[in-house]
Amino acid sequence: MPSPRVIEPLVVPAGRRAPEVLPALRKALDGDGPALLPVAEGSEPVRALGPGAALGPGEDTAGDPTALVIATSGSTGVPKGVLLPASALRASAEATHLRLGGPGHWLLPMPAHHIAGIQVLVRALLAGTTPVAVDTAGGFRPDRFADAAAETLANDGPHYTSMVPTQLSRLVNDGGQGLAALRRFDAVLLGGAATPPALLRRALDAGVRVVPTYGMSETAGGCVYDGVPLDGVRVHIDAGGVVSLAGPTLARGYRGVPGSPAFAGGWFRTGDLGRWAGDRLEILGRADDVIITGGVNVAPTPIERILTEHEGVREVCVLGVEDPEWGQAVVAAVVPSDPACPPSAEALRAAVRERAQPAAAPKNIVFLPELPLRGPGKPDRTALRQHFAG
Template identity: 65%
Template sequence: MATLDDLRAALAGHTVVDLTAAPPSRADRAVPPTGDREPTGDREPTGDREWERHAALAVPTSGSTGEAKAVLLSADALRASAELTHRRLGGPGTWLLALPTTHIAGVQVLVRSLVAGTEPGVMDLSPGFRATGFAAAARPVLAVPGRHYTALVPTQLARLVAADGPGLAALRRFDAVLIGGAATPPSLLARARGLGVNVVTTYGMSETAGGCVYDGVPLGGVRVRLDGGRVELAGPVLALGYRGGERFGEWFRTGDLGRLGPDGALEVLGRADDVIVTGGEKVPPVLVERVLTAQPGVLEVCVVGLPHPEWGQVVAAAVVPADPAAPPDPDGLREAVRAAVGRSAAPKSVAFLPRLPLRGPGKVDRTAVATALATALTTTPATAHHPQP
């Protein structure tokens, strides 16, 4: 876990903060992991390790697609990320830390505070994230003159919105609330913004010193391009490389798919290895999830591909109903997706679960969801498969 003093020394070049040295604790698992992306082909030879000496921070990737790696970030990249964030948000301010500092999201709250010259507030997460605890931690932060910021993951935002009490009241007073670590359902964003919360969605990873694209627009100096649908990033926030591995070149090739809107804004469509191929059609799960979470009676959704002997995979949806006693009609959910995304994207399997398995708040464990879906559909075949995708 990184401390303010550790990071102050690291930014000054006196030490390296290594967050990869110990196995994850319960607190580690409380933050959705970031990164675990693919480097570009533009890399330098690995024989000379001199560049590793420029690292100020070693932060782990999630290891969700293989063995976890240690991302090495320079002090310059960390500072650039903090300065560009403040420039985008309207100036330096006082931050509330509501994320553990075992991954880049929490670390950057402290780095931004150091760069701003302000003392951050810290929420005690040992009992878990609670709306009342957030309100208590926010109180002294909001009493400081100037601008106020915090960073959350989608599950934390959802809990504050659902509680509709002192936590939400405090959240409304922040000048910006950064949301990242996982895709945020549009319905949750719309509800939070409708309640007066200034939500700013962020996209980034350990390899880019955290979020580097805010509300679809890159931070100053950050560049985005697509190569075969894959998102690639460049700019002053890019990490040096992986410890014991390759040094990054100018561009970093992520594992995510995206598309650029008419205004140039980036829309992230999820990880490339999550795409479902059913009957030869490619279905990004995020497009289906957006439609389903907007339907009445739906609280949360995760869409995965389940094996099928004829079609390769079929689209399957794990749905957490808002009211377990009155779940939405599966056929109505399918029809909504069919109308909005297309016939091939309509879930052939729908199962209602009490909750989605997580690897951290807001980071759904898709492998566990697929297992839970297979089990649920075996015991409740009425919602299982239509004859064809």
């Protein structure tokens, strides 16, 4: 009987050197060697996921080896290890190429130890092309994106890239060579966080071929593109509005959590609220982010959309904070387009009252130069709550 396979850390360099992990990644996809736990260079792997230890019962199979264990804290901050078999990673990459127009050349502007970034490398491997990564030392810069894009675009197409809304926002706002390069890509996958509708419209109006995506580590990355599931992916919305996903891109489960109810019956219960808008899936936000204020349920995402459509607003995060009178109070962190001239807080409240229920109007609004982020690009709600403390 063969010995159980072990989990070994995969140190992923930042920026231009990220493709150095391609040989190890190829071996993992082929089931040759250990399962890999991607970790950013200079960081320690999550000890709770057992780097160096063997995979347990049900965490691996000979016919479909677990290739990656993706560490994710999700919205709770509790580390989890998502067990991704090689078949799920391959199915995701192949379905992506099928949807976008065939295998192509990929540009990586994101950290490759998160699922969205490492899937760019997987797609390039399966396409037989060499990915290019953006120099992100000191942060994401449009001029460096343009430099790396030039290398990718020098090859015969198709050309693809994948990014988070914050990166797209910087390219659109800068309007220089970075945006000019972005227009030349055949598809720009956008995920990792909710995209403000105003940003999406600005990008499309600027000639960027944006494809909003929805997915997570548990689905090997984005599995719903522009509201339409990738081939083989199934979507179910229960009576409470919670979205579940199934199909060939699904993870095997969580490391050390056999029989997790989140994966019951071959479906992954996402914890996200959604609805069908015609034949397209619309995500309304996390079920556990719903704010109960004075007995009224307020979903943050629709309120964020209203606020980002207001003139002078670039980014918004709406959340609930404890309140002695209301139980929870709706508050909003707003990044103005011009920090020296932010919009009126009362005008923002009025816009919400006009288009949503009165209880949804933020009782407190703070203006920030940037939203604190976690992971590949999600607002850090825990950090934001500190701005409303006291």
